[in-house]
Amino acid sequence: MNPTKIPYLDFVWNPVVGCTPAGEGCRNCYAETAHSRRHKAYKAGRKLPACYSEPFSVVRCLEERLESPLKRRKPARIGVNFLADTSHPDVPDHFLDRMFAVMALCPQHTFVLLTKRPKRMRAYFEGLPKDAVTIRWADSASCVADMSDCDYEWTDFPLPNVWLGTTIWDQESADRNIPPLLAAPAAMRWVSYEPALGPVDFSLVSVDDHQGQTVQAWPLHGNRRVDWVVCGGESGPGARPMHPDWARSLRAQCKAAGVPFWFKQWGEWCPAESLWEASTLQNGVFASSQVACDSEGRHYLTDNPKGHWFEDSYYSERVGTKAAGNALDGEIIEQLPEVGNG
Numbered sequence: 001m002n003p004t005k006i007p008y009l010d011f012v013w014n015p016v017v018g019c020t021p022a023g024e025g026c027r028n029c030y031a032e033t034a035h036s037r038r039h040k041a042y043k044a045g046r047k048l049p050a051c052y053s054e055p056f057s058v059v060r061c062l063e064e065r066l067e068s069p070l071k072r073r074k075p076a077r078i079g080v081n082f083l084a085d086t087s088h089p090d091v092p093d094h095f096l097d098r099m100f101a102v103m104a105l106c107p108q109h110t111f112v113l114l115t116k117r118p119k120r121m122r123a124y125f126e127g128l129p130k131d132a133v134t135i136r137w138a139d140s141a142s143c144v145a146d147m148s149d150c151d152y153e154w155t156d157f158p159l160p161n162v163w164l165g166t167t168i169w170d171q172e173s174a175d176r177n178i179p180p181l182l183a184a185p186a187a188m189r190w191v192s193y194e195p196a197l198g199p200v201d202f203s204l205v206s207v208d209d210h211q212g213q214t215v216q217a218w219p220l221h222g223n224r225r226v227d228w229v230v231c232g233g234e235s236g237p238g239a240r241p242m243h244p245d246w247a248r249s250l251r252a253q254c255k256a257a258g259v260p261f262w263f264k265q266w267g268e269w270c271p272a273e274s275l276w277e278a279s280t281l282q283n284g285v286f287a288s289s290q291v292a293c294d295s296e297g298r299h300y301l302t303d304n305p306k307g308h309w310f311e312d313s314y315y316s317e318r319v320g321t322k323a324a325g326n327a328l329d330g331e332i333i334e335q336l337p338e339v340g341n342g
Contacts, residue, residue: 001068001078007326008230008262008336009112010076015066015099016084016091017051018059022116025169025195028238031083032056059090066102075108086113087120094140096124101141103162111162114192118166118180125184158185163228163337165190170198178205178226188227188337193250194264195234196242202226202253228260228337233267233324241269241308241316247328260335266324269308272315 004012019031026032035056042052051062069078080086086099103111115121128136158164164186168174174191181189193200231250233242247263254261308316326332 001065001072004079004082006079006082007264007334008077009079009082011072012079012082013065013068013111014081014083015062015068016059016081016086016088016095017062018054018056018090019085019088020057020059022085023169023173024197025167025173026116028195028234028236028240030236033236035083059084059088061091061095063098066098069102069106069109069111073108075110077110077112080111080113082114085115085117087115087117087124089117089120093124093127097136097140100159100162101137104137104156104159105141107161109161111159112165112190113162114165114167116167116177118177118184121164122180122184158187160187162186163188163190165192165228167192167194168200169193169195171200171204174200174202174205178202182225189225190228190230190337191226192230192232194230194232195240195267196231196246197234197240199243199246199249201249202257226259228262228335229254230262230264232264233269235265235267235321239268239318241310241318242267243310243314243316244271244328245314251328251333260337261333262335263326263328263333265321265326268318268321268324269316270319270324272317 001011001013003010006012018035019026019029021027021029035052038048038052039055042048051060054060080099080103085091086096103109113121164181164184166177166181168177168191178191181191229250231247234240251261251263253259308318310316
C-alpha cells in the first residue's frame, strides 16, 4: 500500500496488477504506460519488483499484498487496484472474496473501488449466497490474516466502508456501465468521468430494478443512485482535450440532483478562457493567423501548432497538466459524499 497523488485518496492498494483495454477510454492508460516502461527495464536487467516481470496485459493476483490495509490502524481513504481492474475476468472469485474480507476487517478505512467492467462486479455479487458475509468472506479472511484474536461480526452487507465505482468517458460508456453499477449492492456508488472524451447526460441513463420500475442514475427513486461524480481530462503523451461544456454540464447536473461533484483536472489541455486571461495579462494580443473563441464569445488569434478546435470552433491548447490546473470557471470544486469513514 503506497501514498498517492490522486487528490481524493490517501493511499492506493494494488493486490491486482495488469489489465487489458475495455474501450476508448483505455487508449492512453497511464498504468499501462508506467508498467510497460518498468517491464522493459526489468527485462534489461534492472532490479525491480517481480510484478514487472510480465507485460501489463498479464493480470496477476498478488497474495503478498492482501494484508497491507490490516497493518494501518489510522483511518484512510484507500483506492483499490487503480493500476488494474478489480472486475477483470482474469481475477478469480476466490481472490475477490479475500479482498472483500480484508476490507470487512478494516472498518476504519474507506475503500474506493473503480472498474470499467461493472457487469462482472454485479455478477460476482449476484453469485454470492445470502450467507456470503458470514461464511464465504469469513472463511477467506482466515486465509489472509490471523483471526485468533479477531472479534469482528460478519453482519454488514453491503460493506458500509466500500465505495463501488465505474469509469465512463462518453454517453455510450455511461449507458453501458452505469446501469450495472446501480444494480450492484453498495453502500455508496460513484462514477469517474475521466478521461472525459464526450458529453454525458446522466438523465438519459436508466436501469430496470427487477421490480418493474425504472431507476434513474440520479437520486429520484429509492437508494439505487449515483452518489458522487469525479470529472477530469486526459493526461499523458497521447492525451485528448476535454471541452469545458462537458464538465460544466455535469457540474450543473450534479448540483440539480444534490450529488457531490469533484473536478479533478483539465489534463494536458488548457481551456480557451485561461488562455485568454494569460494572453491579455502577458502578451496583449496574439500576432498570428487563426481565430479561436471561448464560451464567452471572445475571439483571438493563434497559430500554435499544439492547439485543437472542436466542432463548435471552441479552442483548447496543450500546455501540460500543471499549467492547465484544476479550476473550473475559476473555482476549485472538491466535494465528497457524506458516506463511509472518509
